[in-house]
Amino acid sequence: MAKQQLTPKSQDMSKWYTQAIQQAKMADYSPVKGCMIMRPNGYGIWEQIQKQFDPMLKALGIENAYFPLFIPLSFLSREAEHVEGFAPELAIVTHAGGEELEEKLVIRPTSETIMYDMYSKWVQSYRDLPLMLNQWNNVVRWEKRTYFFLRTTEFLWQEAHTAHAHHEEAFKMVLAGAEAYRTIIEDYLAVPVIKGRKSESEKFAGADVTMTLEAMMPDGKALQSCTSHDLGQHFSKKEAFNIAFQDEQSETQYAWQTSFGLSTRTIGAVIMAHGDDDGVVMPPRVAPTQVMVVPAGNSEAVTAAIKKVGGELAQQQLRYKVDTSTEHSLGWNLNQAEIQGIPVIIVLGERDLAQEQATVMIRHSHAKLQLPLLSLAEEITALLENIQAEMFEKALAKRDELLTDVTTYDEFKQVMADKKGFIKAFWCENAACEQHIKDETKASTRCLPVIDELGNVREEQGTCIKCNQPATHRWLFAQSY
Amino acid sequence: MAKQQLTPKSQDMSKWYTQAIQQAKMADYSPVKGCMIMRPNGYGIWEQIQKQFDPMLKALGIENAYFPLFIPLSFLSREAEHVEGFAPELAIVTHAGGEELEEKLVIRPTSETIMYDMYSKWVQSYRDLPLMLNQWNNVVRWEKRTYFFLRTTEFLWQEAHTAHAHHEEAFKMVLAGAEAYRTIIEDYLAVPVIKGRKSESEKFAGADVTMTLEAMMPDGKALQSCTSHDLGQHFSKKEAFNIAFQDEQSETQYAWQTSFGLSTRTIGAVIMAHGDDDGVVMPPRVAPTQVMVVPAGNSEAVTAAIKKVGGELAQQQLRYKVDTSTEHSLGWNLNQAEIQGIPVIIVLGERDLAQEQATVMIRHSHAKLQLPLLSLAEEITALLENIQAEMFEKALAKRDELLTDVTTYDEFKQVMADKKGFIKAFWCENAACEQHIKDETKASTRCLPVIDELGNVREEQGTCIKCNQPATHRWLFAQSY
Numbered sequence: 001m002a003k004q005q006l007t008p009k010s011q012d013m014s015k016w017y018t019q020a021i022q023q024a025k026m027a028d029y030s031p032v033k034g035c036m037i038m039r040p041n042g043y044g045i046w047e048q049i050q051k052q053f054d055p056m057l058k059a060l061g062i063e064n065a066y067f068p069l070f071i072p073l074s075f076l077s078r079e080a081e082h083v084e085g086f087a088p089e090l091a092i093v094t095h096a097g098g099e100e101l102e103e104k105l106v107i108r109p110t111s112e113t114i115m116y117d118m119y120s121k122w123v124q125s126y127r128d129l130p131l132m133l134n135q136w137n138n139v140v141r142w143e144k145r146t147y148f149f150l151r152t153t154e155f156l157w158q159e160a161h162t163a164h165a166h167h168e169e170a171f172k173m174v175l176a177g178a179e180a181y182r183t184i185i186e187d188y189l190a191v192p193v194i195k196g197r198k199s200e201s202e203k204f205a206g207a208d209v210t211m212t213l214e215a216m217m218p219d220g221k222a223l224q225s226c227t228s229h230d231l232g233q234h235f236s237k238k239e240a241f242n243i244a245f246q247d248e249q250s251e252t253q254y255a256w257q258t259s260f261g262l263s264t265r266t267i268g269a270v271i272m273a274h275g276d277d278d279g280v281v282m283p284p285r286v287a288p289t290q291v292m293v294v295p296a297g298n299s300e301a302v303t304a305a306i307k308k309v310g311g312e313l314a315q316q317q318l319r320y321k322v323d324t325s326t327e328h329s330l331g332w333n334l335n336q337a338e339i340q341g342i343p344v345i346i347v348l349g350e351r352d353l354a355q356e357q358a359t360v361m362i363r364h365s366h367a368k369l370q371l372p373l374l375s376l377a378e379e380i381t382a383l384l385e386n387i388q389a390e391m392f393e394k395a396l397a398k399r400d401e402l403l404t405d406v407t408t409y410d411e412f413k414q415v416m417a418d419k420k421g422f423i424k425a426f427w428c429e430n431a432a433c434e435q436h437i438k439d440e441t442k443a444s445t446r447c448l449p450v451i452d453e454l455g456n457v458r459e460e461q462g463t464c465i466k467c468n469q470p471a472t473h474r475w476l477f478a479q480s481y
Numbered sequence: 482m483a484k485q486q487l488t489p490k491s492q493d494m495s496k497w498y499t500q501a502i503q504q505a506k507m508a509d510y511s512p513v514k515g516c517m518i519m520r521p522n523g524y525g526i527w528e529q530i531q532k533q534f535d536p537m538l539k540a541l542g543i544e545n546a547y548f549p550l551f552i553p554l555s556f557l558s559r560e561a562e563h564v565e566g567f568a569p570e571l572a573i574v575t576h577a578g579g580e581e582l583e584e585k586l587v588i589r590p591t592s593e594t595i596m597y598d599m600y601s602k603w604v605q606s607y608r609d610l611p612l613m614l615n616q617w618n619n620v621v622r623w624e625k626r627t628y629f630f631l632r633t634t635e636f637l638w639q640e641a642h643t644a645h646a647h648h649e650e651a652f653k654m655v656l657a658g659a660e661a662y663r664t665i666i667e668d669y670l671a672v673p674v675i676k677g678r679k680s681e682s683e684k685f686a687g688a689d690v691t692m693t694l695e696a697m698m699p700d701g702k703a704l705q706s707c708t709s710h711d712l713g714q715h716f717s718k719k720e721a722f723n724i725a726f727q728d729e730q731s732e733t734q735y736a737w738q739t740s741f742g743l744s745t746r747t748i749g750a751v752i753m754a755h756g757d758d759d760g761v762v763m764p765p766r767v768a769p770t771q772v773m774v775v776p777a778g779n780s781e782a783v784t785a786a787i788k789k790v791g792g793e794l795a796q797q798q799l800r801y802k803v804d805t806s807t808e809h810s811l812g813w814n815l816n817q818a819e820i821q822g823i824p825v826i827i828v829l830g831e832r833d834l835a836q837e838q839a840t841v842m843i844r845h846s847h848a849k850l851q852l853p854l855l856s857l858a859e860e861i862t863a864l865l866e867n868i869q870a871e872m873f874e875k876a877l878a879k880r881d882e883l884l885t886d887v888t889t890y891d892e893f894k895q896v897m898a899d900k901k902g903f904i905k906a907f908w909c910e911n912a913a914c915e916q917h918i919k920d921e922t923k924a925s926t927r928c929l930p931v932i933d934e935l936g937n938v939r940e941e942q943g944t945c946i947k948c949n950q951p952a953t954h955r956w957l958f959a960q961s962y
Contacts, residue, residue: 029598031598033551035550039546053755065521068517068521069619069635071513090578091576091578093574096572096623096634097624118509122509327534377749
């Protein structure tokens, strides 16, 4: 098999992205407009995310459940901002079972409304709170053009929805959700993020506060990786879903709610952040395959050694593949491992065996080293953790290069015309200025960064980059995906 | 909280079933006709099934992927039997993103067509085979009336789809899939099943052979728990999805395919098979909560002991809940554990502590015993495995009581009018006889039982129960869910 052509990432990231993903067999276009197919090398990352994140949710006391895919159209209208936000993206079922439906059904774009209708039924007393449920499911928001992982009509996610007796407890959950996301995205996906609050115009349709984690892609555009919402009493109030309960004093109160979600979109961040001109590069902790073991030559001794190494890697709970067939050449195997971004390749040949060592190739750094056969699996385990740390450091350095503090609007425009990236600048928090900046530079507010795990922000004295009126916070701006 | 009314299972199984499920907080009705909500106590069983079954699929070399929820309507028509089988149950999206769609989209009732369209693209050479993918997803087949878990418009399942170069290899996969299902259903859900081949009229729309696992419910009706299909070349042939490949001799061949699925329907089997007049009873291996630890009285010593026991159960990797609040009485706690069918309850009071023991209550047998505190967690682990075995034996004995060999049609009709259950009887394999039997007794052919893991069946000489013509196989008949 000839090496497939791949546009260099440095030359055209967008072309590189779609080619690298297809060559790595992570995803493919589907015959349905706006929808993609996640192949095992892409879906496998999602499986690792689920494996790591699901226990974090359970540790927060959140249990998994499953609610219907279909939502009566009328439900969405019960929270005014919510329906306005989602109406243009809805897919609607009008016929089913051979008949026209009496009430049209929406395919869930998110599950607030169908879940909270039930919360209203299940919550009667303060003893029924907190009610904390999560779903791992698929949602649909109509898109005409597919951009693998980042923009697809259907995507997979988890959506957690909690209801509490007090706002303080609810807000703690908003922060805990955001912090769990930071852990997954930084510590597992090796993508540095900035945690902060969304502006009024950028927050979730139906939230009081939206916390976001913003990542920076190498082309200078930001990617909102996941969000955690303080829903206040927007959905619980009587006119919406009426999630009322009797408190300890038998007074009627309305629940305080949160919702937070993490989607397959994050897989796009992994690919963009770490890939290089040779293709995708997987961070070890979420790589579907962490190690590929391939033979140089095909003697019986080599085949036996490869199987033995495979067994040792299995004992270390590593995710590995071995090639013991004689069908593929070493070059083919190395090429396959490279375009799939497998973090570590172990090559074993007669000469390696004679020297009681293995040749080890590291995908992200293109480094090559020799490791003793005797303790190979243990050394590989440690090496993978090193690679994980190095990949995060590399991504962080790249992100920091793309983070500019600016004090004048001319400077702002210059950065956005030039290298782009994140800009930190004072903004007066007036929506008109935000809109003008966006119209003129394509940069939107990404967030107001928080400075601690309590969600506090830095108070400062400055003037708005756009209108020169007093401003008390430095916001993060960027063009975005 | 007063004990809720529950219709005894022995009196009206159908009423008992829907009441017991709601009281156990396993499921609830949704505002969308035909759809249900799986609450944590119900969905938790699905999580355990996934946790056990997913590694079995991976051990067969099958990888997980994800294909779109939407299928172009025209795709279904490419395999004639397939579209005929599913057309009446389809849900159809006609509008999306604010516009009427050019081609209407079907919500997947199963994914053969959308997957095989891609298989056709991905498979070019014998080197691309076998191609073996699985999805854990949701599917929609329109139903107007909800019967929790057993009959719902939307349900969750896994669907594995494999393509092979040779029929022999494909058929081995059909059998391996069926055997993996037997393991899950018998060894984890503790529900005995009879494995066999479906008749021509009962097989999957588009299959050459369908293997099924049939369980018997205490009311004498059979439940088809899951199926594994030999699709032959129905979908791969040129006129259908054209999954063509060059073999070793560069000749064009068409792939041999299989598909097999296991759904949330099986949760219904668990509930029906094991429940008693006091509510649902969970088999330990799939119980979302295996052990509940509750205090008798609320002294500090008791609370401390309960926490300690909780820690020890955690070390044994058991799924447990403790109640250290003073809110609930012992009676309330015991009642909750009972209606949720938690396999084991540990009660700890001052007297237990003084005697260095715990009082242990077993849900399925209503037995009560004392176990030493010192080795409690280990003893509970062993006890849970005993309970698992006992529950299977009990279900097997019940099933065997409901399995009758009959030799005359009068006898057949008598059994079906009386205790129902499985009937084994000679049938000539003529569809007309099958239909007559069904019309007259409501009993359909469930399967032709296999006698080994190679899928062989017993050849015998007899006469058809209905028409007295020669018959070579004894089939399994039953009324069914």
